[in-house]
Each structure stands twice: as C-alpha cells, then as structure tokens.
Amino acid sequence: MGEFDLIARYFSRPTARAALGGGDDCALLEAGPGMQLAVSTDMLVEGRHFLSTVDPAALGHKALAVNLSDLAACGAAPMAFTLALALPRVDEAWLAPFSRGLLALADAHGCELVGGDTTRGPLTISITVFGEVPRGAALLRSGARSGDEIYVSGTLGDARLALEVFRGTLSLPAEIFAQARARMERPTPRVALGQALRGIATAAIDVSDGLAGDLGHVLKASGVGARISAQTAVTLLAGAAQPAWQAGSFSQQQRLAYVMSGGDDYELAFTAPASLRDAVLKAAQQAHTPVTRIGCVETEPGLRLFDSAGQLLAQGFASFDHFS
Amino acid sequence: MGEFDLIARYFSRPTARAALGGGDDCALLEAGPGMQLAVSTDMLVEGRHFLSTVDPAALGHKALAVNLSDLAACGAAPMAFTLALALPRVDEAWLAPFSRGLLALADAHGCELVGGDTTRGPLTISITVFGEVPRGAALLRSGARSGDEIYVSGTLGDARLALEVFRGTLSLPAEIFAQARARMERPTPRVALGQALRGIATAAIDVSDGLAGDLGHVLKASGVGARISAQTAVTLLAGAAQPAWQAGSFSQQQRLAYVMSGGDDYELAFTAPASLRDAVLKAAQQAHTPVTRIGCVETEPGLRLFDSAGQLLAQGFASFDHFS
Structure with a gap:
C-alpha cells in the first residue's frame, strides 16, 4: 500500500444516500423526483486562503463550510461532496485532524464524501459539493425587485x-x-x-x-x-x-x-x-x-x-x- | 475588473443543458427521468502530472480527457463539468490555448462548463465531471464473473x-x-x-x-x-x-x-x-x-x-x- 493509499484511508467511509461512493471510477448520485442538483466548487491554496500554521481541524471544517455556504445561498439541501487534495508530504499528524474537522461538519449536514483524488503537490484543497433543491425553487441572484x-x-x-x-x-x-x-x-x-x-x-x-x-x-x-x-x-x-x-x-x-x-x-x-x-x-x-x-x-x-x-x-x- | 475576473472570461460560455450555469452561487443540473448522475474528480499538479513546458492546448485537452475517461468506464454520457484552477500568474498566452484545448474536447462531447473557481497559486487543475446513466445500468468494477x-x-x-x-x-x-x-x-x-x-x-x-x-x-x-x-x-x-x-x-x-x-x-x-x-x-x-x-x-x-x-x-x- 502506497502512502497515498494511506491518505485515502482517512477519507474512506461507507455511504448511505449515494448509490455508489468512492472506490469505483465514478460515484453515482440520484436527486429525488422533481429535484434539481445544485453544484458548487472551490479551491483553497496555502499561503493565499490559509496559512501553514492554521489548525488542520479548523481548515478541514472551513474547506467544506465555504462550499456548504454556496448551497445555502441557493436554498439547496446538502447531499454529497468530492475532495481533491494535493499534499507536499504524507503527515498523519496533519491528516488526522484535517479529516476529523472536515467529516464532523459533513456529518452534521448529512453530506457524504463520495469520491476524490489525492496527489503530491503544494497544499491545495478543492471541494465540489452537491445539494438538491425542488425544480425551479433555487434561490438565485437575479430575483430581487424594487420594494423588496x-x-x-x-x-x-x-x-x-x-x-x-x-x-x-x-x-x-x-x-x-x-x-x-x-x-x-x-x-x-x-x-x-x-x-x-x-x-x-x-x-x-x-x-x-x-x-x-x-x-x-x-x-x-x-x-x-x-x-x-x-x-x-x-x-x-x-x-x-x-x-x-x-x-x-x-x-x-x-x-x-x-x-x-x-x-x-x-x-x-x-x-x-x-x-x-x-x-x-x-x-x-x-x-x-x-x-x-x-x-x-x-x-x-x-x-x-x-x-x-x-x-x-x-x-x-x-x-x-x-x-x- | 480584477485579473482573475479576466481569467474567468476565458471560461465563460452560455449553457444549453444545465438549468443554470456559472455566475450564481451554484450551477443547477438535472438528470433525465430514471437517470443517475455519475461524478468523478481529478487533480493535476505541475511537476507531477505534467511539465511546465507542455503545450497548454494539449494540457487543457488532457485535464478533461482523464475525467471523461472515468465517465466512459461507468458507461455514463457526459453532461457537465466544473473547473478549479490555481495559476501562479495571469498569462494570456497560456490561458488562451489552455481554454481552447479544454473547451474543444468539452464541445466534442457536449459537456458543459457550469462553474468553477480561479485563484492565484501553484499551477493546479481540478476538474469534477458529471454524466448521466440509466438507474442500475452503470458499469462497475465488481461485476466480472468466471468465464467472462x-x-x-x-x-x-x-x-x-x-x-x-x-x-x-x-x-x-x-x-x-x-x-x-x-x-x-x-x-x-x-x-x-x-x-x-x-x-x-x-x-x-x-x-x-x-x-x-x-x-x-x-x-x-x-x-x-x-x-x-x-x-x-x-x-x-x-x-x-x-x-x-x-x-x-x-x-x-x-x-x-x-x-x-x-x-x-x-x-x-x-x-x-x-x-x-x-x-x-x-x-x-x-x-x-x-x-x-x-x-x-x-x-x-x-x-x-x-x-x-x-x-x-x-x-x-x-x-x-x-x-x-
């Protein structure tokens, strides 16, 4: 088992709502009848969005929180997310609290980690989050009217x-x-x-x-x-x-x-x-x-x-x- | 307009199939009746997955191709993708061919760019791709039987x-x-x-x-x-x-x-x-x-x-x- 398989272990969990989680070529998701899927993606880079000294548990929380906030702004209910993670080295003292902070917030919102990618590289976190919202009911930026x-x-x-x-x-x-x-x-x-x-x-x-x-x-x-x-x-x-x-x-x-x-x-x-x-x-x-x-x-x-x-x-x- | 708004321009296009594309907090997607959504994500880092000398048009092609390949392995039809891009600097001589290579392959597969994030940072490309597949029809890794x-x-x-x-x-x-x-x-x-x-x-x-x-x-x-x-x-x-x-x-x-x-x-x-x-x-x-x-x-x-x-x-x- 390579060290990046080890990383993947910190993020491997059974899925409940997703038809198929990590471990195959794709995850399979299904929104309920009459529902649309809301999708948002963010990328956080060390030195720009956070400092190397930040508490890894807080960073894990924030990396998902900023994406959940986009779902909130659309009125969507969180379903699942994918995580792409580049790390300069495999440091379990960093990975353990990072994954704990990330997954605690995910659990609090019933948002399943369904797939991802890990690689060596400058510390970069990219999350894509999926939510569901009844067709036509998403809150958009374009609906404000004079008098509101x-x-x-x-x-x-x-x-x-x-x-x-x-x-x-x-x-x-x-x-x-x-x-x-x-x-x-x-x-x-x-x-x-x-x-x-x-x-x-x-x-x-x-x-x-x-x-x-x-x-x-x-x-x-x-x-x-x-x-x-x-x-x-x-x-x-x-x-x-x-x-x-x-x-x-x-x-x-x-x-x-x-x-x-x-x-x-x-x-x-x-x-x-x-x-x-x-x-x-x-x-x-x-x-x-x-x-x-x-x-x-x-x-x-x-x-x-x-x-x-x-x-x-x-x-x-x-x-x-x-x-x- | 900041320089990273300029980047976004290279990737802004009208969407046809997506209910809502880039420019709001979330993109909205809807799989057809009886269809599941197949999702895959990849992260490519300079120096690890490609060299700085690579032709940017080829890199744009490959960054999406590796994700479409995951959809192919599930038997899913491409629908849409999001792009998270960290760049050390805004270099239009790089961005123009990169986006051309990326979007040419996307167009060839009817795969719409529906959202993303751009930031300053070490050159990193993370794509999440969405496809649709009839419920229960996805090709999985687990179905091979003796005699096949x-x-x-x-x-x-x-x-x-x-x-x-x-x-x-x-x-x-x-x-x-x-x-x-x-x-x-x-x-x-x-x-x-x-x-x-x-x-x-x-x-x-x-x-x-x-x-x-x-x-x-x-x-x-x-x-x-x-x-x-x-x-x-x-x-x-x-x-x-x-x-x-x-x-x-x-x-x-x-x-x-x-x-x-x-x-x-x-x-x-x-x-x-x-x-x-x-x-x-x-x-x-x-x-x-x-x-x-x-x-x-x-x-x-x-x-x-x-x-x-x-x-x-x-x-x-x-x-x-x-x-x-």
Whole structure:
C-alpha cells in the first residue's frame, strides 16, 4: 500500500444516500423526483486562503463550510461532496485532524464524501459539493425587485477583524479577538436558513467577499439598486455592542467598513417582499438563525448607505473598500 | 475588473443543458427521468502530472480527457463539468490555448462548463465531471464473473514510451515517437464505447495506471482472477507491428512491460460473457473503437500471463512492474 493509499484511508467511509461512493471510477448520485442538483466548487491554496500554521481541524471544517455556504445561498439541501487534495508530504499528524474537522461538519449536514483524488503537490484543497433543491425553487441572484426588503443573517465583519489582528494592523480585547478568530476559522454555513427561505426570498447570495460587493452582485443580476441603513448595518459587527469594544478606539466609519467589506463572513444576504416579513422571521426562527433587516431594494441602480438623518454616507460598491 | 475576473472570461460560455450555469452561487443540473448522475474528480499538479513546458492546448485537452475517461468506464454520457484552477500568474498566452484545448474536447462531447473557481497559486487543475446513466445500468468494477472474456480498447503502452523518451531512458524512431507523444499528450476518452457496452459488459475500468494494476482492481472488486495471452497482449503496443519498431532493440518482454504497466493509456478494460462476443464487437463498431480480446476471467484469484505454449510467464500485479 502506497502512502497515498494511506491518505485515502482517512477519507474512506461507507455511504448511505449515494448509490455508489468512492472506490469505483465514478460515484453515482440520484436527486429525488422533481429535484434539481445544485453544484458548487472551490479551491483553497496555502499561503493565499490559509496559512501553514492554521489548525488542520479548523481548515478541514472551513474547506467544506465555504462550499456548504454556496448551497445555502441557493436554498439547496446538502447531499454529497468530492475532495481533491494535493499534499507536499504524507503527515498523519496533519491528516488526522484535517479529516476529523472536515467529516464532523459533513456529518452534521448529512453530506457524504463520495469520491476524490489525492496527489503530491503544494497544499491545495478543492471541494465540489452537491445539494438538491425542488425544480425551479433555487434561490438565485437575479430575483430581487424594487420594494423588496434586504436582510442579512448573523453578524458581519468579525472574520476581517481577526485577519487584521493577524496582519498586525489592529489590536483587540482578548474576548473580542477570540470571538472574531472563531468566526474566521470556523464559519457557520447557513444551510437551514437557506432552505427555510425557499418560496420566501426573491434573491440570495452568501457573503464571502464583503456585503457591499456580494449584495452588489445581486443588485446587478436583478437590474436594481438598494439603500442601506448605516445605523442598522453597524450593529451587525458582533463586538460593536460589547463594553470591551466600546472602550476601543474604533470610529463608526471603521466599524461600517468591516461590516460592508470585511470578507470571509459566510452569512446570507437576501431580499424578500415587504408583505412576507413575518414569513422571513418565522423562517429565521425555524432555522435558529438571527436575521437583520438592513434596507430595501430600489429601482435606481447602485448601492447607497444612509445615516439616520437620511444623509447619504457612501455609494458605489468600491467606495466601501476605501473606508478602511 | 480584477485579473482573475479576466481569467474567468476565458471560461465563460452560455449553457444549453444545465438549468443554470456559472455566475450564481451554484450551477443547477438535472438528470433525465430514471437517470443517475455519475461524478468523478481529478487533480493535476505541475511537476507531477505534467511539465511546465507542455503545450497548454494539449494540457487543457488532457485535464478533461482523464475525467471523461472515468465517465466512459461507468458507461455514463457526459453532461457537465466544473473547473478549479490555481495559476501562479495571469498569462494570456497560456490561458488562451489552455481554454481552447479544454473547451474543444468539452464541445466534442457536449459537456458543459457550469462553474468553477480561479485563484492565484501553484499551477493546479481540478476538474469534477458529471454524466448521466440509466438507474442500475452503470458499469462497475465488481461485476466480472468466471468465464467472462476480457477485452481492451485501442492500444496500450504508447504513452509510457513517450514518457521514457522524455526521461532519456529510451530512443525511438521519429514516427513512432510522434505517435506515442500524441497518445501521451492527447488521450482519447472512450466515451462512446463505454455507453455502447451498457447491458453487455459485466465490469469495466479505465486504464490509467497500467493494465495489470487496473485490471487487478476489477478482479479484486469482483472476487475473481484472470489469465491473459502474452501473444495477444503484445500486439496492443501500437508501434509493435511497424517496421521501424521491428528494427529497434526491444525484446518481447520489454514490449509486454509497456503494455501491462505503461500508464496514462485511458483505454477501457472490460469483461463480458462469452455468449455476448458478437454484441461486444457490434458495440465496438458502433463506437468506432477497436477492441481486442486478451484473456478470460477465472475463479482463482490473481492475474496470470501465459505464452502461446501455455507456459506461465508472470503472475501477481506487482510482477509486471518489474519487467522494465
């Protein structure tokens, strides 16, 4: 048995839902009657998406989480995934926790590892994930309509705070840093919320590159614009309300910058008709996921941020980047 | 527009069969009624699977071909694929021919690019391919039965000849090298043959690591063994019958080694009942793909190679490696 067969062992498991798992030329999958298969793929490269010093268990979690987040944004239920893994050497002290972190999240979502490829090479992780969604029910980016309200799940900007601490450009109270770091290293894909929003949300996206940019994709695909309340948006930064944070030296504008262009959040941003506000809140409750209404969709293209006095603070997707 | 948006442009195309292609969080696929989805994934790393000097168009072709070959081995019809690509830099002189080679093969098989990811990093290509196959009709590795006959499509060992020339361990007449190199750089996935063999072949695999090893996977999964005719096997080496080759200094044993453990062949090895011999030949004709009957399945485990006098030449999967 070669060393790369050994690697494969860390990822070999019986499959339940897949008709055929790893070990043949192909895996066989079958979506239920009337269901479509949602597919998404991501590639993570050491030095670009993570550092060599990252906890391998957290990396295994995150590698799958970012893909599950794409399924969530479509309202799809996770089914299965494939893993392609290049490794510079076979290091069992790394492989064991990596596979543990990866498969724990997979198990939590009933998402089976059905195939893959392992090879020697610079550390690179590529996952393709499969979910199912009733035909025609997938949440797309293109369905937002003028008058819809805009929501965001959970909190935004915290992963970016941790990144800035690692970069040495920011220092944070210990408890806020620990919270931010957990958000960066172990993001929570909003899988249950995405499915609960089918038939309610008109458009959705997962926030991976920053709210301004990702919401911008929705607005562009839908041919609309939006206004957002700065007062509400700033509350999305988890630490913002905490005493330890209040003692810091962060301006309102800096906080907004982290919320609007933080990145690595893996929350859902979505739109829904004002008439379905109760349905949105009920879906959020069902999914045990807080959501915050931050603004509304308008006919005029572009994204505009207003203060509580109705004053325009910023507009255009790029301008939010320049806050920080 | 960032440079990695530019890359994405080389791979953006309208989709016909997919319900939703690239540009949203997920692609949406739907197999026909009663069909299962066959999924396979591969990762190619520079320096391990190809050299930096390889023709990018040939690399694009091969990156998809090796995945289509897995679909072929299951008897699945190609539908779609995703591409995850890490590149050290955005080099349009490389990207243009790479995407041309990749998409030309995709078009030839009606296989749509439905999503992907591009990032900066050491040159790495990961493709996940999707095909469809009627429920229960996929060709598996586990169906070979004692008494079945064993076939191989096309020719074997030629890619390995080219590799040995590049390694400097072999010199070949120019015309045989050109032929061998084309086989190594632009393999032909046996997609039509795989589909034509549904309902006829009892087991199939694509030969990517050498016939002995890959046929060994079939035998092991099926709980059987096999005998192979050396006299027939040696004819599978394409150049073997050519005058230029005959003038060379290659022993029968060396030729057999290239056939049995060459690697990178992407032919199909399959088994079928003796009673379906005519059906096999008809399927091969339909698919315009030559097949050669090389032996038969036996109850006794293991793989045995016999000469024309019935003398055992070699047995065990590893022993074929030691020919060369």
